[in-house]
Amino acid sequence: MAKDYAVYARISTDKDEQISSIENQIDICRNWLERSGYEWDDNCIYKDEGISGTLFLERPAIQLILEKARKKEINMVVFKSISRLARDLKDSLEIREVLQGHHVRIISVEEGYDSEKAGKNDMAFELWSLFAAQYSRTLSAGVSAALAAKVRRGEHIGKTPYGYDKEDGKLLINPDEAKTISQIFEWYNQGWGYKRIVKELNSMGISPKSARVWQITSIHRIIHNPLYCGDFVMNQYSNVKIGGHKKQVRNPEEQWIIFRNHHPEIVDRATWEKANNKVEKAERTKITPWNEFRGLAKCAVCGSNMVIVQSWKKKKDGSRSSWQYLKCSQYRRAAQDGCVNHAPIRYGEFRALIINQLQQEGKDLHLNFSSDFEKRRSEDLAVLQKQLQQQKTKKSGLLDLYLEQLIEKNEFEEKRREIDHAINNLEDRIYLLENQHSAESSIRSAKEAFKALDNQEQDLYTAFRNLIKQIVICENGTVDLDLTFR
Known part of the structure; x- marks a missing residue:
């Protein structure tokens, strides 16, 4: 049979016993596939290692499987048990909805679940998903009770x-x-x-x-x-x-x-x-200012985030005026022992400078967005494909060393795991780059971000993130802007 399937495996911690269990998950899925007449392919394995089943958005492997389902590149997903797929009921049902919506067959070996046989009234999957979610909560409560018992013992x-x-x-x-x-x-x-x-x-x-x-x-x-x-x-x-x-x-x-x-x-x-x-006093008066550059503006000296600090002045009539400045977060926490004191940078003036520079960049941008993104995507793909070929060559050479008894089995297994991990990572990055929808989305976001700059009264956080990779601020106040569309 064709090999247009995906095998999904997940472990939630990096403990040795769980690392071995991911191999057990794969073996169980392989056994089912071969008994069902499928040809085994190591390239069909997708692994989320050391990631909780309750964190849906932070699992790259399951996200990649869903993307392949949308692209009609797989027609079946196999996993050991529904608890490996997700431990959150909402996430489990959402994954099923996406897969079935794109006519992808779902197989859970341990529960004997097969979406093709379940039909439209599919309560079995929902019940197993509910049990998996309840197990996670029960386990959490059990751990909390055990910890409380330790505390009671002093x-x-x-x-x-x-x-x-x-x-x-x-x-x-x-x-x-x-x-x-x-x-x-x-x-x-x-x-x-x-x-x-x-x-x-x-x-x-x-x-x-x-x-x-x-x-x-x-x-x-x-x-x-x-x-x-x-x-x-x-x-x-x-x-x-x-x-x-x-x-x-x-x-x-x-x-x-x-x-x-x-x-x-x-x-x-x-x-x-x-x-x-x-x-x-700080708790009575402190209001954390909204920072549209959070996570983007960095200190050139220590690499920490630049944050907003406020200065107040009370007027004779009792009213107060305030100024907002950008400061290195390390300096703010530990003064000169943490980092340097940057030249005073007023937030409003800094914001106006960045907006002006972005608008000027937009005017000077003569290249067509689509061709520019496509060119950069092609260059990145070429680099990744070259790295992938190098890793495959290393894997082949490693096998030769082992067969010639130039390295021990333990060393061979360890290095092979490292190379396999690198290959899987590169293949995932290549797949995402090859997905044209991602490039089109980036182009559309950049165009919308440039348009948003015309209304400076609104919150521009999203626009800044779509146009700016990073802003590096030097001790003397000079600014180095790294843009996404360059």
Whole structure:
């Protein structure tokens, strides 16, 4: 039979036992295919390794399969079980809808499910998908219960915090680090701000546990962490799924599980409560400004994101005026110990400069968009195809070395896995480049983005992302703009 099928396998962690299980998944699918009269082809395997089944948009292999289904390049998808396809009911049903909408047969070997035999009233798939989703929730609840049991026994879960060492699962005070913690609380209760504390610690040469220098965020976490007065808090955060991605949200305090006097305290409860009963001016007045260049504007010195900071001035009539500046995020967190202080760059002036430069680039762009994208796509394809051929040649040479007994079997297997991974990655990138729809979408987005620049009063975040790869800002304020359509 023809080999226009796809075999899908997924593992959610990189543990050794799960790495071996992906081979088991493939073997099970291969056995079904060969028994059903299909010719086996290693190139039909699609793997998502170390990715949770609840994260639909972050699984490149399943996305590639769906794209091939839309392009009529496959007519069947085979996988070990529906739990390998997805552990989220909505995602599982969405995948089925796309595949069946393009007349792609679905085979789940373990459940004995075959969409061709299921017919229109397909409750079996929905039930198996529901069981898979429930298993994920049950597993999560079981893990949470096991962790809570460890905490009740006095054990610490998670990273060892600054100020403590961990022995037999329990926290013990680190005398030197504990002095620093006590000093931080003392300074803060005396009226010192986060930035002043950061500067003092860095100037004293005191190092944090797992970073190069102290930052404002690390001091803020220490001050507000009840761990330092002996309490351990569970269930402060939950993971929710938004638009196919997981996001961590803070739970209401009534949902927290607090274990009082769980471990030795570094500061007494009165000191901790005094620090946390302060009304912080920043919390009363701070409104995070909207940054249309977030993720695009980078510091030329350290590569960190440029963020917005605000400066306020109170007028005689009681009103306030404000200015927004771009600053390196590392400098903002750790001052000169983090990075350099860039020349003042007002956000409004910077935005106007970028818009003006983009509009000028648009006027000077004489090449036809379609031919320009096609040329770049062809060049990229040629480079990837050359790299793919090099990897295949390396694989062939590796086999010769093994057959001539110039390398051991373990070394041969390890290097072959590395080469196979590189080949799969290159083949996926080549496929996506060969998909004309992607290029047409990029062209359309660029044209719409140029048109959006004419109305500067609106939010231009999407337009900037479609036209700009990266903006690098130097210490002296000069700007290097890397554009997507160049």
